[in-house]
Amino acid sequence: MSAADLMAVLVANHLRYDFGDPKSALNDRLIFSKGHASTLYYAILRAVPSFLGSQFWGVLAMVASVVIFIFLPWLDRGAVKSIRYRGSLYKSWLAIFVVCFLVLGYLGTVPVTIWGQFTGGWADALDTKDRATWLARLLTLVYFLFFILMPWYTRRDKTKPVPARVTWR
Numbered sequence: 383m384s385a386a387d388l389m390a391v392l393v394a395n396h397l398r399y400d401f402g403d404p405k406s407a408l409n410d411r412l413i414f415s416k417g418h419a420s421t422l423y424y425a426i427l428r429a430v431p432s433f434l435g436s437q438f439w440g441v442l443a444m445v446a447s448v449v450i451f452i453f454l455p456w457l458d459r460g461a462v463k464s465i466r467y468r469g470s471l472y473k474s475w476l477a478i479f480v481v482c483f484l485v486l487g488y489l490g491t492v493p494v495t496i497w498g499q500f501t502g503g504w505a506d507a508l509d510t511k512d513r514a515t516w517l518a519r520l521l522t523l524v525y526f527l528f529f530i531l532m533p534w535y536t537r538r539d540k541t542k543p544v545p546a547r548v549t550w551r
Contacts, residue, residue: 407494407512421490422483423447426525428494429486429518431509443522450529457529460536462544469539479528482521489518 393399397410407428423444430440462468465476492514499511510516 420487422487423490425486425490425518426522428490429515429522443526447525450526453529454532457532458536459533460539460541462541464544467542467544469541471535471539475528475531475535478524482525482528486518486521486525489514489521 399409400406403409426447427437427440427444430437430443433439460468460472465473494510494512494514497513497517500513500516501511
C-alpha cells in the first residue's frame with residue numbers, strides 16, 4: 383500500500399474535513415511526524431489569532447513553548463533548587479502552571495465549540511466568539527507568564543533553610 387492509498391482511505395472514510403471551508407475549527411488535523419506532538423501545542427497554536435491570514439505567530443508561540451524550557455536554569459533565581467525547600471510563592475505558581483498545562487492539553491483535543499460561543503452585542507467586537515478559544519488564550523498567557531516572571535518570584539520567595547547534610551558544609 384502506498385502513501386497515496388493511505389491518504390485516500392483516511393480522507394474518504396475517516397477524517398472530518400470540509401474542503402469548502404478549510405479554516406473551519408471542526409476540521410480534523412492530520413499531521414505526519416516522527417513522534418506525536420502534545421495536544422498542549424495544538425491548543426497554543428489555535429489560541430494565537432492569525433495575523434494577515436498567516437499562522438506564523440501561532441507556530442512561533444508553539445515553538446517558544448518548547449524552547450523556553452532550555453532557559454529554565456537561568457530563569458530560576460532561587461537560592462534552593464529542591465521543591466522541598468521552596469516557599470509558597472513558587473509552589474503557587476507551579477500549581478497554576480500545572481493546571482494551565484492540563485487544561486490546555488484538554489483544549490487541544492476538543493473542538494473549539496465545545497463550550498459554545500459568546501452572544502450579545504459586545505461579542506461582535508471579538509475576532510472569535512468561541513469560549514474555549516478565549517480560555518486557551520488566557521491560559522497560554524499564564525503559561526508564558528510562569529517563565530517570564532520566574533526570575534522575579536523565585537528571587538523574592540521565602541525558602542526554608544537547607545540542612546547541612548544536603549549542602550555538605
